[in-house]
Amino acid sequence: MAxxxxxxxxxxxITAAGAITGYLLILIVLTVALFIVPWLVFLAL
Incomplete structure (x- = not known):
């Protein structure tokens, strides 16, 4: 089957791939902003 x-x-x-890429980028940014940054601030205290 070819x-x-x-x-x-x-x-x-192309639109679907762009939407998935955009959602993944937003997910990464929100994860960093909501979890990684506060964790780093807590460690600095």
């Missing part, structure tokens, strides 16, 4: 990779070049796949 897979046609041209179907993944559709703009909807």
């Amino acid at each position: 897979v046609d990779l041209n179907e993944f070049k559709h703009p909807s796949w």
Whole structure:
């Protein structure tokens, strides 16, 4: 069964990949802001 990779070049796949990437970046930033930064401040005290 041959897979046609041209179907993944559709703009909807690019949009989906961009949305997932954006959500992951936001998740990383919020994790750092809400957990890592307070932990570092607590250690500095």
